[in-house]
């Protein structure tokens with residue numbers, strides 16, 4: 236089989252690494268992010284076709300500034316430095332980098348001086364770009380030529396064609412560089428000679444092969460299936476590889492969305508003919524949550540009990556060597572790269588007991604969410620499942636503030652159903668990352684018919700996001716809000732008021748608890 240073409244981004248601490256990785260993968264070239272400090276031997280083991288040095292902090296001259304092994308410039312593969320990555324390359328190879336007091340970026344018109352083996356093909360003589368106006372390369376290193384310039388940027392791009400080393404003072408992944416995708420394409424196709432053969436079809440084929448290889452001829456696996464896209468896709472992939480040797484366990488903790496259990500069971504057990512054990516622990520779970528109001532305690536109780544139930548059921552299966560998890564790439568990156576320490580740790584990765592007796596199969600651990608959706612489509616999962624909004628492990632319990640009771644869960648579940656139905660009807664569902672109801676536990680006075688009411692408020696939370704780490708509140712049109720409002724107070728007797736959450740993340744989180 237042809238070796239996988241792979242670009243490796245060495246993450247120097249900037250927030251652009253994931254963004255660039257996504258762009259490269261969209262160009263059908265497989266791309267992984269590794270910490271800048273990855274030892275050269277490990278880097279070589281990964282067998283990259285090209286390297287990208289990402290953006291980073293302000294100055295390469297600071298004592299603790301991130302640096303790569305300088306032997307990377309002599310590997311005889313193309314290296315592209317972006318912003319801090321370019322400055323590091325310049326500094327390492329004998330160029331001159333100056334600092335300015337300005338720490339930011341600015342939109343600037345850049346002009347092409349030399350085309351550097353086609354890097355600027357199709358961009359025109361002048362192109363707009365989002366340029367780093369903090370530190371910049373004043374003098375390119377020996378052997379390099381200036382490839383682009385701007386009014387305030389004497390070296391906006393540089394390249395040493397013979398050594399295949401390139402640097403950009405601007406972000407090709409930023410929307411202010413509208414032709415950035417074309418530039419990346421030129422780099423991958425023209426300079427790195429990559430054919431762009433990483434498709435979801437190939438991904439599925441390779442994954443199935445790898446899972447079979449890892450599991451050997453008779454090992455068995457178990458998967459906690461929640462009906463969310465990640466665990467669903469992971470389960471279907473492993474089912475394709477292992478068939479009846481995979482058993483899925485669906486735990487109904489009583490905190491699910493309306494109709495969720497029925498949908499999951501009919502799709503996977505009926506449609507996909509997978510082995511599924513459904514366990515109903517709703518009463519147990521609600522019993523454990525009685526009187527508990529602290530959000531973290533609620534999460535812990537649900538997480539712990541969930542795992543206990545799962546283990547209990549898995550135990551009954553007899554010999555089972557593997558546990559299938561729908562871990563995604565951002566979960567892995569955030570716990571392993573230069574930026575890992577500062578970003579909130581993700582929920583999927585934690586929660587596994589330390590003395591776990593299973594080995595893990597994580598077929599999605601190198602994929603971003605949008606890629607998982609593509610794999611889902613490739614595997615024939617229905618659209619409704621592919622585009623279903625993410626749902627947290629602790630379910631509706633983190634959307635009922637304070638004590639969780641069966642009555643409150645029933646209210647928030649119905650409200651969620653109405654909201655989602657109206658958002659779908661308005662054709663907004665796919666534009667929105669998550670839209671849902673929150674029950675804040677506020678009672679207020681109202682009138683319904685001729686009667687005074689003292690009833691619940693429903694909050695609507697709707698956000699756009701790429702991966703849940705940051706989010707913007709979504710501007711749902713007034714007309715849709717009006718319909719949702721009317722339906723909520725008319726159809727749910729315990730609700731007499733509706734409000735809309737207009738905060739982004741940060742400073743808020745997406746879920747209210």
Ligand code: XMP
Pocket residue numbers: 582583625626627628629669702703704740743744745746747748
């Ligand atoms: P927050 O509330 O942290 O949520 O802004 C970010 C994203 O993660 C989801 N979320 C969870 N997912 N287990 C999960 O699998 C959890 O405990 C959990 N808590 C939050 C949330 O829905 C959003 O998509």
